[in-house]
Amino acid sequence: MHYHQYFPVDVVNGPGTRCTLFVSGCEHQCRGCYNQSTWRLDSGHPFDQAMSDRIIQDLNDTRIRRRGLSLSGGDPLHPANVGAVLALVRRVRRETQGKDIWLWTGYERESLSEAQLAVIDYVDVLVDGPFIEAQKDMTLQWRGSRNQRIHALTL
Numbered sequence: 001m002h003y004h005q006y007f008p009v010d011v012v013n014g015p016g017t018r019c020t021l022f023v024s025g026c027e028h029q030c031r032g033c034y035n036q037s038t039w040r041l042d043s044g045h046p047f048d049q050a051m052s053d054r055i056i057q058d059l060n061d062t063r064i065r066r067r068g069l070s071l072s073g074g075d076p077l078h079p080a081n082v083g084a085v086l087a088l089v090r091r092v093r094r095e096t097q098g099k100d101i102w103l104w105t106g107y108e109r110e111s112l113s114e115a116q117l118a119v120i121d122y123v124d125v126l127v128d129g130p131f132i133e134a135q136k137d138m139t140l141q142w143r144g145s146r147n148q149r150i151h152a153l154t155l
């Protein structure tokens with residue numbers, strides 16, 4: 001997997017102060033996508049062990065307390081990304097305490113494969129669905145168009 005950007009301290013993508021990872025690779029090609037540079041799977045930087053370690057370290061940092069991890073993109077549930085994302089969310093559960101995981105995907109929850117659902121098992125809040133320009137609504141929190149849904153899976 002590749003990633004585009006990592007924000008170790010982020011107050012925009014989800015509630016509270018968070019770590020946010022924007023992964024590379026998205027096949028939805030939504031018209032009006034604000035993040036087209038993330039579409040290619042090989043764009044950005046390789047997501048390696050050092051990057052995974054850094055996220056865990058940041059989540060456990062007691063100087064700036066993070067509420068959790070946000071996974072966006074690109075699409076963290078792109079079939080080519082699910083293996084690495086699953087390994088990461090497993091680490092978060094195993095190596096941090098009380099951190100929530102939010103995940104944004106262009107897929108709809110009902111259409112997720114078994115491999116994608118295995119990731120969702122570790123996710124607290126899922127924001128799903130493609131961005132539909134005709135349903136764009138700037139007043140929405142944490143999503144760009146009205147068709148997108150926020151599923152509070154564990155909270």
Ligand code: SF4
Nearest residue numbers: 026029030033106131
């Ligand atoms: S799912 Fe998100 S990143 Fe992918 S094309 Fe749609 S708006 Fe862009």
